[in-house]
Amino acid sequence: MPIREKFEQDLKKLQDKLIELGSFTNEALIRSLEALESQNIELALEIMEDDTKANLLEEEINDIAIWLIAKQQPVAIDLRRIVAAIKIANEVERIADFAVNIAKSTIRIGKDPQVELLDSIRSMHKFTLDMLNQSLDAFMEDDIDKAVKVADMDDKVDELYGESIKELLGLNKGNVEMLPEISQLSFVCRYLERAADHCTNIAENVYYLVKGRRYDLNT
Known part of the structure; x- marks a missing residue:
């Protein structure tokens, strides 16, 4: 083979x-809100137990990337794509950790919550999911316009966090x-806000991939 x-x-x-790590993390975030809304302790525990898969996938990505750099000695955009993949995998794994943190808050709240889940928290969750999926699409498609939209959505998440x-x-x-x-609900808000920041970091890596320079999209 050539x-x-x-x-x-x-x-x-x-x-x-x-992509597999992104899909896993997307599903973990969806399940974390489902567990919180229904106070499903069993589901929250499953989310925590399943988190080892995210760690293993990140390790696999790093191993493949290191092998490619060592054996193939890529240059220019190929090298940037590999480096960006390593960085993005770390960001996505951190987002999966926030899904676990939400599951932990669900367990700490218990089966008889006194406070109804705020619509603003649901909105934060939706924006964060959209940001995750769009930022990964931007990477796969080398699409800077999608990366910019992710940063714009982060401003909305910050606004909802304050509300x-x-x-x-x-x-x-x-x-x-x-x-x-x-x-605990305040912590959940913080977890979603931080997850959105990590999505913006993914978008910044798309800029690095396409332009070969670092851009701060959080300002």
Whole structure:
């Protein structure tokens, strides 16, 4: 098999693994909100147990990438694509960790919640999912326009984060017994806000891939 053809096959394998990690993380985020909304403790525990798959996939991606760099000695955009894949895999794995954190908050809240889940939290969750999927699409398609849209959505998540915390603090007034649950929901807001930031980091790696320069999309 010609060297270039073998390289292309291995590069595709790297990208396929990244897609698999992205799909796993997308599903973990979906399940985390489902567990929180229904206070499904069993589902929350499953999310925590399944997280080892995200770690293993990231390790596989790193192993393939290191092998490609060592054996194929890629240059220019091929090298940037491999480096970007390593960085993006780390970002996606961190997002999967936030899904686990939401599951942990679900368990800490327990089966008899006193506070109804805020619509703003649901909106944050939807935006974060959209950002994850669009940022990965941007990477696979070398699409800077999609990367910019991810950064724009991050501004909306930040806005919703502020609204959610303000509303939760309002619920806390005179309701001391609700404080532990309000605290956990505040953590959930923070987890989603941070997950959105990691999606923006993925978008920044798309800029690096296409342009060969680093851009800060969080400013």
